[in-house]
Amino acid sequence: MRRDVFQAIADPTRREILGMIAHKSLNINAVTEQFDVSRAAIYKHMKILSECGLLEIRQKGRERYCEGKFERLNEVSDWVAQYRQFWEARLDSLEDYLEQLKKEKYGKSSE
Amino acid sequence: MRRDVFQAIADPTRREILGMIAHKSLNINAVTEQFDVSRAAIYKHMKILSECGLLEIRQKGRERYCEGKFERLNEVSDWVAQYRQFWEARLDSLEDYLEQLKKEKYGKSSE
DNA sequence: TAAATTTGAAACCAAAAGGTTGCATAAATA
DNA sequence: TATTTATGCAACCTTTTGGTTTCAAATTTA
Structure with a gap:
């Protein structure tokens, strides 16, 4: 599957996610709360973003905090x-x- | 159907097309020659680009010359x-x- | 320990994306 | 005029995308 930055930011939900985590790390549930779609859907978006190197994940107990990595x-x-x-x-x-x-x-x- | 600039430039073929017409207007056949896909496929890409305002078309006889409009x-x-x-x-x-x-x-x- | 919380991921689905062939139309040319 | 050329677009197909529900596993918490 194609996985590049241009494709990653093509989706408006993913752009919103990046905006949310720009200033503050959030776990997946916290991000999900801001949207109308399921956690699984948000999880997939965040997985794509992380595979493109646009976000990084820090495990903290059972939670995973995602922070934006905008270099890419x-x-x-x-x-x-x-x-x-x-x-x-x-x-x-x-x-x-x-x-x-x-x-x-x-x-x-x-x- | 969603039609915005982010989605338009997400496709690598469309980015290539923009590169080709940046310095020189080309008609659709001329663009098609540079790719392995059919004219119809290129036509669709160029239609998307023009609907997003990223290229403009000048009719000249039976040919249509496309020039990049990068403001968007x-x-x-x-x-x-x-x-x-x-x-x-x-x-x-x-x-x-x-x-x-x-x-x-x-x-x-x-x- | 039992229950609740947070997550990963599989299985599945509908719609969108990107491609094709084929045909019609208009313009240029032999 | 008959043919070739350049294009628009419909119909169709396959893969990808974005979504869902569901279940399992790991970590907190009561």
């Missing part, structure tokens, strides 16, 4: 980047965005 | 960007990359 998204990022020049005329605005990112990362001064 | 990739770009801070520690290298992009765009001086 650089494959997507790189792929998109090669086309950026075709649509993003204003590279300066990207620079602005980058500045903003750095501010966020290295301490927000005024908020 | 910013949806993917934005989605990935929100996680960049989780994996990209070296924002400076992104700045370098940006510089390189600008050089490419505004004229390469020495090559």
Whole structure:
């Protein structure tokens, strides 16, 4: 079966899951609570994500805490980047965005 | 049927098609020649891409030339960007990359 | 220890995805 | 005009996807 990052993030439920665990590790039941589908369905989604390296699992007793591993998204990022020049005329605005990112990362001064 | 950019770029054949038409418009037969599958299969892929706004078609006599429209990739770009801070520690290298992009765009001086 | 909780995974199902062949139509050409 | 070329699309098929129910195993907890 095909198992790559592009396919992994194609599913909206899986993108939501990644959003949920970005800031906080959650076990499978905790993730399941946020959706209308069964635990087994969520389990399968998370298995796909973990097989793609987009999440990692830490066993803790009978629970398994899942945390996002977003490094692999650089494959997507790189792929998109090669086309950026075709649509993003204003590279300066990207620079602005980058500045903003750095501010966020290295301490927000005024908020 | 679900029809969004994430799903559109999930298929490797469609990503290849986008790569082919990025620099040069091609008609459907010309695209088909590059693959092992039938014209009908390629036609379906291109239909999906056009329904997602990732390519546009210019009729020219009996031929239809397809050109890439990459603006819609910013949806993917934005989605990935929100996680960049989780994996990209070296924002400076992104700045370098940006510089390189600008050089490419505004004229390469020495090559 | 007995019961409850958390999970993994098998078996199964319906729908979607990706492919095919075949045919119709419109445009270009011999 | 008859033929070739380029395409749209229907009908059909197989595999994959995303979901379900069910059961077993391991860990807590009463």
